Amino acid sequence: MGKAVREQLSRVLNDHLNTIHETLQILDKTPPSSLDKVSWKEVIQMGEQISKQATNAGMLYTGENPGVEALEENMAAYFNMLQGFLLLSHGSSTGAGPTLSSCIHKAVKQVVDSSFMLLHEAVSSYGSPSNKTQKLSIPQLAGAVWEACSALKKTPSTNVIAIGKAISQVAVSMKDVLREMNELKPASNEEEEKEPSENFSTKPEDKPCDEDDDLCDGDLGSDLSPEEMKIVELTTDIVSRTLVFHKELIRCITLLLQRENSDDISVDSLEKILKVSQRIGVQVDELGACLYPPQEISAIKVAIEKISSLSSEVETELRNLKGCTEDFGEACSGLRSSLRKLGSELGCDLVPQLENLVITD
Numbered sequence: 001m002g003k004a005v006r007e008q009l010s011r012v013l014n015d016h017l018n019t020i021h022e023t024l025q026i027l028d029k030t031p032p033s034s035l036d037k038v039s040w041k042e043v044i045q046m047g048e049q050i051s052k053q054a055t056n057a058g059m060l061y062t063g064e065n066p067g068v069e070a071l072e073e074n075m076a077a078y079f080n081m082l083q084g085f086l087l088l089s090h091g092s093s094t095g096a097g098p099t100l101s102s103c104i105h106k107a108v109k110q111v112v113d114s115s116f117m118l119l120h121e122a123v124s125s126y127g128s129p130s131n132k133t134q135k136l137s138i139p140q141l142a143g144a145v146w147e148a149c150s151a152l153k154k155t156p157s158t159n160v161i162a163i164g165k166a167i168s169q170v171a172v173s174m175k176d177v178l179r180e181m182n183e184l185k186p187a188s189n190e191e192e193e194k195e196p197s198e199n200f201s202t203k204p205e206d207k208p209c210d211e212d213d214d215l216c217d218g219d220l221g222s223d224l225s226p227e228e229m230k231i232v233e234l235t236t237d238i239v240s241r242t243l244v245f246h247k248e249l250i251r252c253i254t255l256l257l258q259r260e261n262s263d264d265i266s267v268d269s270l271e272k273i274l275k276v277s278q279r280i281g282v283q284v285d286e287l288g289a290c291l292y293p294p295q296e297i298s299a300i301k302v303a304i305e306k307i308s309s310l311s312s313e314v315e316t317e318l319r320n321l322k323g324c325t326e327d328f329g330e331a332c333s334g335l336r337s338s339l340r341k342l343g344s345e346l347g348c349d350l351v352p353q354l355e356n357l358v359i360t361d
Contacts, residue, residue: 005068006123006124008068009068009071009072009075009123009126010123010124012072013075013119013120013123016075016076016079016139017116019079019177020079020081020082020083020086023086023087024112024358026086026087026090026194027086027090027093027105027108028347030093030101031090031091031093031094032074032094033089034096035094035096036091036094037078037091037092037094037095038088038089038091038092038094038195039092040092040152040155040157042088042092042231043085043088043089043092043152044153044236045083046081046085046088047085047111047148047149047150047152048149049081050078050081050082050085050111050115050145050149051145051146051149051150053074053077053078054115054142054145054146054149055077055142055146056074057074057075057078057118057119057122058118058138058139058141058142060074061122061125061126061138062138069185069226071126071329072245073205075119078115078119082111082112082115085108085111086108086112089107089108090156095159095267096159096162096267097159097162097163097267097268097270097271098271099159099162099163099166099270099271099274100156100158100159100161100162100163103137103156103162103165104155105202106150106186107151107152107155108261110148110151111145111148111149112264113148113151114141114144114145114147114148115145117141117144117146118138118141118142118145121137121138121141122138123299125138127187133349151275158257158267159259159265159267160253160254160256160257160270163270163271163273163274164250164253166274166278167246167249167250167253167267167273167274167277168250170246170277170278170280170281171247171250172287173281173284174239174242174243174246174281175243176300177239177284177285177287177288178236178239178240178243180285180288180318181232181235181236181239181288181291182236184229184232184291184292185224186224186225186226186228186229187223187224187225191194200255205342209305212274223293224293225293227257228291228293228295229267230299230341230345231295231300231345231346233268233292234338234341234345235287235291235300235342237338237342238287238304238307238335238338238339238342238357239284239287239288240338241334241335241337241338242280242284242307242311242335244334244335245311245328245331245332245334245335246280246328247331248278248325248328248331249273249277249314249318249328249331251325251327252323252324252325252328253273253323255323255325256270256321256323265321266320266321269317269320269321270321272313272317273314273317273318276310276313276314276317277305277314279310280306280307280311280314281308283303283304283306283307283310284303284307286299286302286303287300287303287304290303297346301343301346301348304339304343304346304348304350305348305350307335307339308339308350311332311335315332317352338344
């Protein structure tokens with residue numbers, strides 16, 4: 001009897017899943033501009049209803065001998081909510097650029113996937129020999145649905161917020177690179193004065209480390225020459241200035257929130273600023289990797305040349321959005337100065353690219 005009912009519920013579940021999968025395909029298509037934009041608040045509210053329905057489903061399936069009709073009704077109600085949730089989320093992506101669309105799709109997918117897992121486990125546990133064991137997992141899966149629905153509140157609702165958050169992630173990565181740069185140290189005088197024979201030891205603790213041995217990590221970057229340390233200091237200043245540049249960029253983008261519905265906000269420009277910002281982040285990572293001895297001077301030159309050019313692109317796009325601030329201008333000047341210092345030290349001319357970084361009113 002239990003097996004037959006379970007198979008019946010599985011067929012019903014699969015029918016609902018197929019319908020949802022068809023609706024999910026809609027999310028992969030850009031909604032027409034003629035479609036009325038749905039407020040993200042409506043999506044959040046529907047998510048709250050799904051969260052409650054997940055709780056009801058969990059209580060129903062973990063209860064004592066729930067009737068098949070009640071289970072099917074609960075399942076139908078749940079999937080009706082999911083269907084409405086998907087349509088609302090699709091409507092909320094009207095006018096969304098790639099970054100915002102990706103955020104929406106990711107958040108929606110978490111709600112759908114967690115709901116699928118909950119209902120699949122609930123149905124498979126019904127009347128099975130391992131019913132008691134499986135029932136223990138249902139409250140946890142219902143909790144996962146609740147967390148996914150709650151995460152909707154943190155999902156960006158506008159292009160400006162989505163891109164601002166993405167640029168913040170670039171800045172976080174830069175902080176990590178800067179921290180690693182600050183850990184680079186010059187070789188100690190004692191090590192420089194010691195003869196090779198004095199450094200030789202047959203003690204077990206002095207044996208060479210394997211490549212994968214974490215104990216070797218502390219020795220990396222602690223034997224730089226004075227010349228190499230000069231490059232480290234100048235490069236560290238560039239990364240620090242680039243981080244300030246991005247912080248001010250984020251502030252400028254945040255100010256755009258006050259006029260997001262006006263005609264002078266270009267989603268294409270915002271997306272380009274993000275992509276260029278991410279490319280700057282890649283060059284910062286490259287700088288950090290090139291500072292360990294033996295330093296890769298040619299790669300460092302290429303990286304700072306790209307940073308100067310890419311920074312100019314960011315400034316141009318932000319100026320087109322009329323979003324430049326005085327503080328951002330000062331951040332550009334600071335970055336320009338740092339790049340010139342290292343460029344001069346390495347013998348490369350960065351003036352042509354950096355002239356474009358002048359901020360105009």
